[in-house]
Amino acid sequence: MDDTSTPVQDAVAHATAYIPRTLDNRLSVLSVRMLYISGSFFFASFYFGLVYLQIINANNMWLPHGVDHPPTWIGVSEMALVLIAGTAYFVGQWFGLYRQKLQTLTLGLWIAAILTVIAVIIHIIELHKPGFTLQGGGYVSLFITIEGVFTFVLAVTALMLIGVAIRATKGLFSGGAGAGVEAFGEWFGWISAIALFNFLALYVQPFFPIA
Amino acid sequence: MAVEVASLPQRRSWLARPNALWAFVLGILGFCFIVWVLGQDGGLLNMTFGLEINQVMFLGYAVAVFLFFVGLGVFNRPVKWLLGLPISEEELLDEYGAGGGVGRYFRYTLDHKVVGIQYLVAVIIFFTFGGFLAMLIRTELLTPNVRLTDPETYLTLVTEHSVTMLIMASSIIIGPFGNYFIPLFIGAKRMAFPRVEALSFWLFLLALVIMPTAFFFGGSQTGWTGYAPLADQMHAGQDAYVTTWALAGSAATLAALNIIATIFLMRAPGMTWSRFNLSTWSILVGSILAWLAMPIMVAVQLMVGFDRSFLTGNFIPVQGGSAFFYENVFWTFGHPEVYILAIPGMGIVLDILPVFTRRPVYAYRAAVVGLCGIGLLSWFVWQHHLFMSGLTPGLRPFFMFSTEMISFPTGLIFLAALGTLFGGRITFPSAMLFALAFFPDFLLGGFSGIFVSDVPTDVQLHGSYWVQAHFHFILMGATLFAFFAAVYYWFPKMMGKRLNETLGKIHFWLMWIGFNGTFITLAIVGIMGMSRRYATYFPYLQGVNVTATMFAYLLGISMVPFLLNLIYTWGWGEKAVENPYHSRSLEWMTPTPVPLENFAEIPLIVAGPYEYQPNARPEAILEPSQAAGGTVAGT
Numbered sequence: 130m131d132d133t134s135t136p137v138q139d140a141v142a143h144a145t146a147y148i149p150r151t152l153d154n155r156l157s158v159l160s161v162r163m164l165y166i167s168g169s170f171f172f173a174s175f176y177f178g179l180v181y182l183q184i185i186n187a188n189n190m191w192l193p194h195g196v197d198h199p200p201t202w203i204g205v206s207e208m209a210l211v212l213i214a215g216t217a218y219f220v221g222q223w224f225g226l227y228r229q230k231l232q233t234l235t236l237g238l239w240i241a242a243i244l245t246v247i248a249v250i251i252h253i254i255e256l257h258k259p260g261f262t263l264q265g266g267g268y269v270s271l272f273i274t275i276e277g278v279f280t281f282v283l284a285v286t287a288l289m290l291i292g293v294a295i296r297a298t299k300g301l302f303s304g305g306a307g308a309g310v311e312a313f314g315e316w317f318g319w320i321s322a323i324a325l326f327n328f329l330a331l332y333v334q335p336f337f338p339i340a
Numbered sequence: 341m342a343v344e345v346a347s348l349p350q351r352r353s354w355l356a357r358p359n360a361l362w363a364f365v366l367g368i369l370g371f372c373f374i375v376w377v378l379g380q381d382g383g384l385l386n387m388t389f390g391l392e393i394n395q396v397m398f399l400g401y402a403v404a405v406f407l408f409f410v411g412l413g414v415f416n417r418p419v420k421w422l423l424g425l426p427i428s429e430e431e432l433l434d435e436y437g438a439g440g441g442v443g444r445y446f447r448y449t450l451d452h453k454v455v456g457i458q459y460l461v462a463v464i465i466f467f468t469f470g471g472f473l474a475m476l477i478r479t480e481l482l483t484p485n486v487r488l489t490d491p492e493t494y495l496t497l498v499t500e501h502s503v504t505m506l507i508m509a510s511s512i513i514i515g516p517f518g519n520y521f522i523p524l525f526i527g528a529k530r531m532a533f534p535r536v537e538a539l540s541f542w543l544f545l546l547a548l549v550i551m552p553t554a555f556f557f558g559g560s561q562t563g564w565t566g567y568a569p570l571a572d573q574m575h576a577g578q579d580a581y582v583t584t585w586a587l588a589g590s591a592a593t594l595a596a597l598n599i600i601a602t603i604f605l606m607r608a609p610g611m612t613w614s615r616f617n618l619s620t621w622s623i624l625v626g627s628i629l630a631w632l633a634m635p636i637m638v639a640v641q642l643m644v645g646f647d648r649s650f651l652t653g654n655f656i657p658v659q660g661g662s663a664f665f666y667e668n669v670f671w672t673f674g675h676p677e678v679y680i681l682a683i684p685g686m687g688i689v690l691d692i693l694p695v696f697t698r699r700p701v702y703a704y705r706a707a708v709v710g711l712c713g714i715g716l717l718s719w720f721v722w723q724h725h726l727f728m729s730g731l732t733p734g735l736r737p738f739f740m741f742s743t744e745m746i747s748f749p750t751g752l753i754f755l756a757a758l759g760t761l762f763g764g765r766i767t768f769p770s771a772m773l774f775a776l777a778f779f780p781d782f783l784l785g786g787f788s789g790i791f792v793s794d795v796p797t798d799v800q801l802h803g804s805y806w807v808q809a810h811f812h813f814i815l816m817g818a819t820l821f822a823f824f825a826a827v828y829y830w831f832p833k834m835m836g837k838r839l840n841e842t843l844g845k846i847h848f849w850l851m852w853i854g855f856n857g858t859f860i861t862l863a864i865v866g867i868m869g870m871s872r873r874y875a876t877y878f879p880y881l882q883g884v885n886v887t888a889t890m891f892a893y894l895l896g897i898s899m900v901p902f903l904l905n906l907i908y909t910w911g912w913g914e915k916a917v918e919n920p921y922h923s924r925s926l927e928w929m930t931p932t933p934v935p936l937e938n939f940a941e942i943p944l945i946v947a948g949p950y951e952y953q954p955n956a957r958p959e960a961i962l963e964p965s966q967a968a969g970g971t972v973a974g975t
Contacts, residue, residue, distance in 0.1 A: 155605055156532050163597045167635045174639035174669050178654060181665050190660030263651050267660030270652035274643055277650070292422030299424040 154308035161312040165319035168282075172323055175275045179330055182267035192335055196265040198272070203255045204332035207248055208324050211283070214244035215321035218290075222314050225297075226307040234302065234310070238294035241317070245287040248324075252280040268335050279327055286320050289313065354443040357434075358413025361446065363542075367408035374400035394649040397557070397579035401550060405587070408546060412448045414539060436534075438936055448542065450534035453934055455541050456520025457834060462541075463516060463823075466508040466548045468903075471896060473501035478892040484879045494875035496559030496577070503551050503564050503581060507588040509815055510677065511544055511595065512823045513684035514630070518599050518623045520834060524927035524934065525620045527608025527943045527960065532601035536594050543591035547584045554580035563873060565674070568655030568666040572647045582645045589638035592680070596627035596634070608960070610945030615959075617925055617949040618701060621708050622687020625715040626680050633676035640669045667729060671722035679718040681815055682782070683711055685822025686753050689775040691949075692829050693760045695923045696772040700950040702759025706752045713749030717742065724793050728802040736795050743793035750786060754779065770844030774825035777852050781817025784856075785810060788863060806866025809859040817855065824851075824902075831909075832916030836932050840913065843905040850898035857891030924959050925949040 183191050198204070221237015224230045256276055261269050293313050296302060302310050355361070378384045379396035386392075391399070409415060417435070420427055437444030437451050444454055445461075477497050480488045489497065519541075523531055531537050554560045558575025566585070571578055603616075603624050616624075643654040644666075653659020655666045694701050701707060723731055723739040757779055766772070788810040791797040801807060824847075832838045865884050870877050877885065919928040926949065930938055943960035951957070 152605065156601060159601050159605060160533060160536075160597065163601065163631065167593050167597070167631050170632050171635035171639045174636045174672075175643070177669060178643070178665055181668070182660060182662060185662055185664070187657045187660060187662050190658065193660075263653070264659060267653065267662075270646075270654045270659060270661055273650060273652050274646045274654060277646060278639075278642060289422070295422060296424045301424055 154311075157308045157312040158315065161316045165316060168319065168323075172275075172278075172326075175271060175278070176326075176330060178267075178271050179275075179335070182271065183335070187267070190266045192268045193266045196261050196269060198332055198335070199255050199258075199260045201332060203251060204328050207251050207255070208328035210244045210248035210251065211321050211324035214241040214248070215317055217241045217244065218314055218317050222307070222310055226302065226310055229303075231297070231300065231303065235294065235297045238290065238297050238310075242287065242290040242294045245283065245290055249280060249284045249287055252276060252283060256280060272331050275327060275331060279323065282323075283320065286317065290317070354446075357447070358411060358416070359443070359447045360412065363408045363411030366411035367404040367546075370407040371400045371404035374403050392649070393576050394579055397576050398583070398645060398649050401579065401583040404550075405546060405583075409542070412542060414448055414542070417535065436936060448538050450538050451936060452519050452523055452531045452534065452537060453834075455537050456516050456518075458541050459511060459515030459519060459544070460827075460834070462545050462548070463508055463512050464906075466504055467512075467820075468899065469552075470501050470504040470508060471899065473497050473504070475892065475896050477501060478889040480875055481877070481885050482889050484877050484882055486875045489875065491875045492559065492561060495561035495563070495873060496555065498873055499560045499563055499581065500552060500554065503560075503584060504548060505815075506564050506677070506681075507544070507547055507551075507584065509681045509819050510588065510592055510630070512681070512819055513688060513826065514592075514595060514599065514623055514626055514680075515541070515544065517619070517688065517826050517830065518627070518684065519595070521830070521927050522599055522602055522620065522623060523606070523938055524930060525617055525925070526603060526606065526611050527926060527939065527945060528602060528606040529937045529939060529942070530606075531598055532606055533598045536598045540591045540595035540598065543587050543594070547588035547591060550580055550587065551584040552580075554578070565670060566641070566644065567663065567670075568644055568647065569657070569661075569663055571644050571666075572656060574648075579645075579648065582641045582648070585641045586638050586645070589634040589641070592630045592634040593638075596630035599623060599627040600631060608943050608945055610960070612945075614705075615945055615948045618687040618690040618704070618707055618711070619684075620687070622684045622690075622711050625711045626684040629676045629683070629715055629718065630680045633673045633680065636669060636673040637677070640666065640673065664726075664729065667726055668722070671725045672719075674725065675722045676715075676718045678811075678814060679714055681819045683714060685778065685819045686711060686782075688822045688826045689778045690753070690756055690760070691925070692771055692775040692825055693757060693764075694950045694952060695829075695921045695925075696767050696769065696775075697760055697764025698952045699760055699764040700948075700952055701756055702762070703752070703756045704948075704950065707756035710749040710752030710756070713752070714746060717746050717749065721746065721793075724798075727795055727798050740793055740795055744790065747786065747790075750782075754783070769828070770839070770841055770848055771825050771829035773845065773848045773852075774821045774828060777821045777848070778818055778825065781813055781821060781856070784860075785813030785817055788813060801866060803871050804866035805862045805870050805872060808872050809863035809866060812859045812862075817859075821852075824848075829921075830927075832920050833927060833932055833934070835909070836916055837909050837913035838916045838920060839905050839909050843901045843908065847898055847901040847905065850894060850901065854891050854893075854895030854898050858888050858895055861888040861891060923949075924951060924956070926959055929958070929960060929962060 217237045217240040219237075221234045221241070225232075225234020225237060256273065259269075259273065263269060263273070290313070293310065297310070374385070375396055379386065379391070379393075379400065385396055385399070417427065433439070435448070435450050437447070437449040437454050444451070445458055449455065449458075476488065477494070480486065480494055480497075486494065519531070519537060523529065554577030557577040557580065559577040560566075560574055560581045562571050562574060562578065562581065566578075566581055571581070574581075603620065643652075646652045647654050647656065647661075653661040655661045655663055657663070690701060690707055721739060721743040723735060724743045727736060727739075768776075788806065792801055792807055792810060828839055828844055861884055865881060865888060868881060868884065870881050870885075916932060918932055921928075924947075926943065926945070929943070939962065941962065943962050945960045947957045947959050949959055951959075
């Protein structure tokens with residue numbers, strides 16, 4: 130890209146045929162990294178609540194006796210689906226982009242997209258029939274809040290993942306032009322980490338209270 | 341290569357394309373349909389889905405925001421991208437507003453200069469609205485008993501004023517001047533993410549438009565802090581507060597992300613970190629704070645939203661929640677927020693001083709350390725807001741100490757300013773007057789802050805008008821004077837005309853006297869024992885309250901010459917020369933009006949922006965430079 134192009138021409142070139150350019154690649158990856166760092170501060174606010182409300186245990190209402198979490202299979206399957214989707218994405222990215230097997234890339238992305246959509250559906254089921262009432266204490270409140278917010282984030286992620294898969298199917302990514310896949314892959318890695326953390330924080334840790 | 345406007349293809353008329361008019365029409369219709377048609381008691385949403393009022397409200401706002409963006413055309417390009425569809429050059433030219441005209445300011449335009457001016461106009465409009473509410477508040481306080489309003493309406497006015505002003509002020513420097521000038525400061529042709537930049541503006545605007553809708557639903561009486569569990573129990577108007585902050589927080593995060601990425605990756609060759617002007621540094625530090633702190637505010641408001649709409653109890657003690665949880669998380673955002681407002685202003689005024697003293701900035705590196713130090717320390721002080729809340733006493737000394745530590749980096753800013761002024765050939769145009777006013781007012785804010793950061797005096801002053809005066813000295817004295825300094829200084833670059841100096845000086849003196857008169861008086865009111873957020877007070881306080889109100893009216897009147905100045909300049913103002921102040925800074929080396937791509941060629945930066953000694957080299961070489969090597973910053 131020469132220095133004489135306008136932003137518009139630059140964007141046209143970017144939109145119609147992906148031309149590898151160091152700056153654009155770096156911008157894509159940087160933007161995603163910045164987005165998930167700010168997202169980490171966002172989710173940290175909820176996790177702070179898990180620790181804080183547990184420690185102060187106001188009116189012994191952090192986790193009153195008799196409150197249970199939703200069936201464990203739901204939590205396990207939510208986490209597992211996102212982690213397997215992340216693995217499929219990674220395999221697709223690795224073999225597809227870096228080993229030039231673009232069919233593998235497309236397959237990996239579609240598997241990841243389908244698994245993520247299923248994970249969203251299970252989250253909705255979990256929120257619809259969580260197995261406890263909202264008077265069940267601070268744990269229940271944060272459970273609903275965190276899973277509710279995460280379901281929304283996951284749904285948006287699924288939508289974007291479908292878009293990335295469509296673009297891969299149309300052959301718009303290649304080994305030299307895969308910054309979009311790499312950048313979104315980093316995002317999905319972060320989503321996987323949040324899914325794992327949510328499982329540990331919501332299904333495991335509260336039943337081994339810290340105070 | 342410059343874009344030839346004449347070569348642009350004929351477009352459909354403005355009305356036939358996505359624009360702000362359609363966006364507002366769709367958004368308002370969507371909201372009204374959800375809330376007043378489907379959401380009525382016994383309506384479809386209530387009877388079929390069992391939705392309660394707050395759920396209906398949030399659904400209404402969500403639908404309104406979605407339809408607003410549909411009307412604005414925000415989704416057009418992302419949907420095409422998702423489906424792998426190509427986009428024509430004509431569409432892109434149109435998105436950048438390459439054809440010019442006023443219409444581009446009412447559309448989802450990607451040019452950073454258009455976005456900067458959109459922010460500027462929105463900030464002035466909402467500052468006027470917030471100021472009008474302040475006048476109503478002061479009018480109510482002319483008498484010890486309620487006359488103009490009732491206590492609930494009074495508190496709604498307080499909330500509306502404070503939220504509007506805080507959100508507006510969060511973007512008062514970063515929005516107009518960060519978006520407009522950062523690429524010009526660093527020698528880039530555009531921002532890193534033009535779509536994100538445009539989105540941030542429209543989210544910001546929506547946030548400020550949604551907040552007044554609280555008036556229709558009982559208002560919000562929580563003040564800007566929106567403390568839960570009070571917020572959990574509020575009228576449906578509180579849903580506007582929650583939505584507003586969620587949108588404003590998202591807007592600020594996106595704007596910050598864009599600015600940081602631009603500064604990191606799009607600098608022209610030779611633009612090293614030590615050649616940044618201090619505006620760039622301060623906007624960078626403010627943006628980093630916004631990038632990390634604003635998501636916390638979005639999270640805490642979402643928790644309030646869940647409490648209100650899904651009946652969770654995150655902040656309700658009988659359900660296992662805690663008000664302290666809200667206060668801690670809120671102020672983890674809230675104190676960096678103060679510096680999101682104030683720090684960018686510091687850089688702006690430090691940039692203006694050298695131009696009108698013809699001297700380099702004194703102790704440039706110390707000033708940078710000061711800006712970064714304030715930003716860093718702002719994360720470690722939040723519990724000084726909770727000294728009177730029942731906080732563990734053992735934590736107080738740490739937060740008292742960490743708060744008072746902020747004096748040190750702030751001192752470096754003052755050192756840089758005084759050193760720059762010392763021995764300079766000082767001239768006093770309006771921009772310089774506003775820049776100079778920043779320092780005594782920020783100093784008063786800092787001094788008054790020491791008393792509320794110190795536990796023994798805070799016990800006496802907490803919740804009083806002293807605190808109100810303190811944060812107005814910081815937020816208004818610092819931020820707003822810096823804003824007006826920037827308006828007068830950069831108006832010729834942004835608009836191609838120079839604001840009238842006589843009207844500018846009348847504006848300055850009325851505002852400075854009105855501002856200081858109001859808030860020095862209110863600090864005295866605080867010492868005399870008057871609490872904030874009450875519509876009534878003891879009769880012995882009437883004299884000082886009337887005095888404060890008279891000064892507040894003067895402050896309000898001071899905006900008249902400014903608005904007249906804008907109108908006069910628009911119609912009859914003198915055309916600005918290319919670099920009216922003979923500034924060395926890079927933004928003045930571009931033509932006026934600034935072309936779409938800012939620089940015909942990427943400049944090669946060869947010197948700093950403050951070298952005002954005789955025979956100094958220009959800051960940049962603007963001809964095509966092979967010395968740039970492989971750098972493609974800004975293309």
